[in-house]
Amino acid sequence: MRRGGVLLLGLVLGLGAAGVVWAAEAPRSSEAVATAKLPYVLSVKGAGGSSTVAVTLPDSATPIVFDGTVRSTFTYDGTIVVTINGRRIAQVPARTGGDVHAVANADDVERGVAVIGMFVQLDATEDCFVDSTSTATLDNAVLTYSHPVTPPTSIGTFLSPGLSKITVQVGTNASVAEQQAALDAVASLVHLYPVPTVVKLLVSDSAPEDDFLNRTVVVQATNESDAVGSESPSTTANGGTLEVRPAGALYLTGAPTALAGTAFALADPALSLFEGRRLEHVSGTPDWDPATGKTSLLDLGASAISMSGVGQLQSVVAVNQPAFGQSLSSLQISLAGVITPLPEGAAGRVDFLWNGTLIDSIGMSDDTQLSPVLSISSEQLNRDNQLTIDFSYVPASGRCTPQPLAARLDFDTKQSFVIPSFGDSVAPGFQRFPQVLGSTVPIALGSAGTPSSLLQQAGDVIAALQSSTTQQLAVNLMSAAEFDSATVAGLLVGAGAAETESLGAPLTITDLISVGDPAPRFSAALPGPLALAQAFSSGKRDVAILGPIPTDPASAAGKAALQLNEQFADQVATGVGRWTQLTGQVMSMGATGQLEEIALPPEPSTTSNGRSFLIVGLIATAFLIIGLIVWSKTKPQEAAPEVPGASPMG
């Protein structure tokens, strides 16, 4: 009886919940349903941990339901709360975590953005530092929403936020100007659309099928004389044309010299306000405004650093080299903060961790001003860095129950500054990109692959690079010969054996892979067809290349390797982490389709050991020569015998 009652109750509740979901999910007849994943996994740490992530939805989208799973390592009782736009939508036990399934509605979206939040509320305990290192993550999080299905009718609606994919299409016989504009358009759109929107370049003479979430930008050059506003001598200045055509695709047209400028303009957020179908004289410049000097944390994207509570609280600030537009050799961070005075008997301190390593620690006192200056050396710098501010406070009672008076720490992000010094810090490899490139990405198409395939791979690589920086990049498409003789950092896709050799890559494309030439240190047999990306210093410049192994396109292995190259480029452009998936100096993709780093043996250091060897060698040689000269002129100490032949013959 009891079991039957529970079953009945479960059935009723289940039907009720299903009814609610059905009612919420039922889209209008002219709408479709789609899902949006979070740009990254939401996680919180510690008893007072909280975190948010913004999910951008397309125009006129209406959220329906939010799903996810909270996984937790917390050991004390309490709850983990999930919110949308500040509204509690679910909570799960802190010890176990659990599934989240919550109805969402139009009010949960503000200006097209749904802010998903998560925070921890542990039950009151005496221990102020309970679960201070425990974490909770929101996995498999998906926001289901409905959206209209009508194709965009204006440039503004075309450039609606929250799209799934934008394809930039050029024809198979595209000119260099069209190819370059297409690559610039890829960079612009990635700059405009953050993860998880995917931007791909397609070389084809027929446009793909569009739908509301998947749109196409077609790049086409017109004759100079046909260009809009051709009465002006400068077509570049006049710009090109953007036009949404009835099928829904956005056409980017113009004179060859104007195409790139029009492509740059795609990143301009103001375009999303334009309600017309056609816009002429469109031209722009890349949104390139890196931090070149003393820069506030606010300008680096840290809106606020504020912590209030008892126990351990944490705030993280990202300091990424690409934001500076060039490589850094060191940093100085000058923080300006205010902290509550330390009550008598209480204890507290603020720890500063750089990439997880403690670099400074300041104890709380009566002084309410907190102005640490943190120096970061080149050895401590990565491409992407995190400054973690760890605030620990224990009240005078030493207990957190009953609720004590909280301590508070605020840093003024307008008055806190980062002062960069420029130069090299990270070792040669993918970590040096994109900051070594500056504002322009020189890119060339090599000999390994068809022109169409290589251009698409170039688009993927540009998309990946652009996603790793807040600065908009411009593309300089050059020939392989120009690239080979260039002196600036750049990228080469479709690197063949000769190009790999010529650039001095760590791995040379031969049947046997030899590493570290001209001072070889390692070799490995070729396991099968591979796509191989390498980033290294070639002379005085940094180069990243992507090429197949083997390079013979006629062989089955060669064909497989070319396909793997395309797969590699796609993975870098669309996979989680994008460019940051690439680590070390050499990454490969084999039959498994997985990106794998090939670890190189330690470089025989040419900067320290090599120089030492050279100096010692030169000194030893100098000693040898001087010693030889002195020795050759030194007579023995005993008396000299008579010079032979001194006496006359016979």
Next chain:
Amino acid sequence: MIFILTWLVWLGYYVAIVSVLIGAAWTVVLYSAGTGYIRDWRSRPPGDEATYLWAFMVPALNEAVTIADSVARLRAVEATYKIIIVINDGSDDNTGEVLEQIAGDDLIVHTRVAPNARKGKAAALDDAYQFLLHDLLSSERYGHWAPEQVIVGIVDADGRLATTAPAHVGRHFDNPRVGGVQVNVRIYNRSSFLTRMQQLEFEVFGGLYQAGRSRWGAAFMGGNGQFNRLAALESVANDEGPWSHYLTEDQELGLRLLSRGWYGEQEAFTHVDQQGLNSLRRLYKQRTRWMQGNLQVVGSLRRLNAHHLLGIRRVDALISLLLPVLTLIVGVAVLSGLVLWIGFGFPFLPVSNLWLTAVMVMLALGPVSLGVLVVARGRGWRGVVASFTAFFPYMLYIWLMWPVAFLGFYRLLRGQQGWVKTAREPIAK
């Protein structure tokens, strides 16, 4: 540990590179010096051989096949005053009988019998030297010749000295400081690849190394076709005589003469012909003995610290003596490179760096190129063509001979001193 290993590896690189550089650089220096030396002597007239008493010593151990021919050829040598001393070193074939048959006023047979016989070439020559010094030169017939005017020539039993050799050699001895002269050695049975290459090898040795050293009076002696002023031999002789019991006693004698202050020179315009070896096995055996002897002489480096061996003469003598060691070092480096290449895939040459590869190839082949260029001297374009033709076979020959460096070193380490005389080939008429 890794730090020490890294530096040890680097030390290995350094020693190998320095060895290669020294070898290559000194070859260039010698080629240049030798070219000037030969040009200088080409313009000088032959000397007056009659100023000297020519004492030809021919060590003969079971040389019945060759000795009559050798003596006949020495008799034909144009020297106003000469003695032919054949040292019958305990032969048990019919060498003695042959010598009796060809006896004459100018031929003196110095017979050694057991237990003194067969103690090696140096012992035989020392014995003949004592005989010359104490018996012949104290005789009424030769007593008036001063040691400065007596020239001792060593000719092997298979040797065929050019008839005009004394006049060419004599002009060097006109300089009282000259204690020894070595003439070019040629191979007369150039019928096979091996013998042709031995001929080229001697040509390179005489025309490149010996001629270069002669510029500074630092030429070494080479055994067959070696001429020494008796006064010079006296100045370096011990109780037994001037020759020592080294496997390359001629080289060691040359070192002592230089150390004593005598000049050694090469005479490039006369020669002694000798028999080449057609058998690779016998050639290996002979060259291994020479290599072992060369390495033995390295132990006498202290002799370079001498009053009258200064400056470039001393440096040259040092490098000459160290050449076998440098050869061994380079050999080990090449072998290590091959092992790393074949076993571990390390590129043998830095092919991705064309400049570095070019330098390495130049360093490796440079000495061979200069060596064969010696063939071209004074022969115009024909000589250049001959040089090019000779280049690859000669390189092949040098690689073929490479193992003897290790074999010689191995025997030296094992302390193996016993060597049997190189067997002669039948004489080609």
